[in-house]
Amino acid sequence: MVVALGAVILLAGAAAAAWWWMGRGLFQPGTVEQTLTARGETLDVPPGQQADAPRWRVAPEVELHHVAVGQGRDVVVVHGGPGLPPAAPWRAALLPGDGLRWHFYDQRGCGASSRPLTHAPAGGTWKAMQEVEARLGLAEQLADLERIRRLLGKERLTLVGHSFGALVAMLYAAEWPERVEALVLVAPAPLVTMPVGDGDLFTQVGARLDAEGRRALDAWMARTFDFPARLKEDEAALSEHFARFGPLYAQAVRKERPGALLPASGTPGGLLSLGLYLSLGRHHDWSAWLGRVHAPTLVIHGAEDLQPRAATARVVEALPQARLMELAGTGHFPFEEQPEAFASTVRAFLTEVER
Secondary structure, eight states, rough: OOOHHHHHHHHHHHHHHHHHSSOSSSTTTOOOHHHHHHHHHOOOOOOOTTOOSSSEEEEEEEEEEEESSSSSSEEEOOOOOTOBBBBBOOGGSSSSOEEEEEOOOOOOOOOOOOTOOOSSSSHHHHHHHHHHHHHHHHHHHHHHHHHHHHHHTTTEEEEEEETEEEEEEEHHHHSSSEEEEEEEEEEEEOOOOEOOOOOOOOHHTTTSSSSSHHHHHHHHHHHHTHHHHTTTHHHHHHHHEEETHHHHHHHHHHOOOTTTOOOOOOOOOOOHHHHHHHHHBSSSSHHHTTTTSSSSSSEEEEOOOSHHHHHHHHHHHSSSSEEEEEEEOSSHHHHHHHHHHHHHHHHHHHHHHHH
């Protein structure tokens, strides 16, 4: 009996692993509100929230760390990673006189924001995968953006999404097209379709590492995508694991660009990162869905980014009102490396949108 039960558990774990490598993501665009309703959640925010408060309560058990800088038009920044918030506001946002009020927030599950889960729930790998994705995956991230819109009292949002955060911003604009005034996508992760191909981040990093670095990256990836094993670890262990990718990325960038400026990051999300990978799956095509985005969109590509321009261009092609702007002398973080050029580019675009 014990042997038979063990075999069932092993088969369940193998099935979950096979789903990851072969299947679609758990997130289905267009279903955010239905998904929340089925879980007994709403998009309403608790009363009494202040737009400039250091913490935004977006749900009874979830507070988001928030910093606002500048004066003027409200701009909400969606950070990348996945699950890797900046340690401080961007240098470009700190320049005086740009007429923008930049709102930086740590997404649920990372940084100084609430972590709704500290352990995956018991009951088997498949149940744990579903619950982690439901509490921390793309649907909840989009829902939090909608709650932020309501908290700010805005009819429409202006969103600036960086890297993986650009995908979140795009998906929000497709989920609720009428609620977005403008999009700025900075070095957007080319995840409109998966597999990605030449724009895959891990491929680009691995190609620039030495033999020892490639072995470390391979080991990190094997550990990352062993979901049955990772779901047995707590949030602290998972956060520490995801932080180990940073030095590998820095090594790859500095091999090509020794003087590159890489900003400090906040505390990575552990279960959050797993939840977002589960949302994505290994195979999806969201290009038709993203055709719903009708907000004017500026896509900024750093000329020296590890991500090829062609990969960024595929994001532009998926959005009906998008145009591509390339900034010289910068890589994946143009708001840090070329803050004046970045700020003037964003300001000119948003001024044009207002007109």
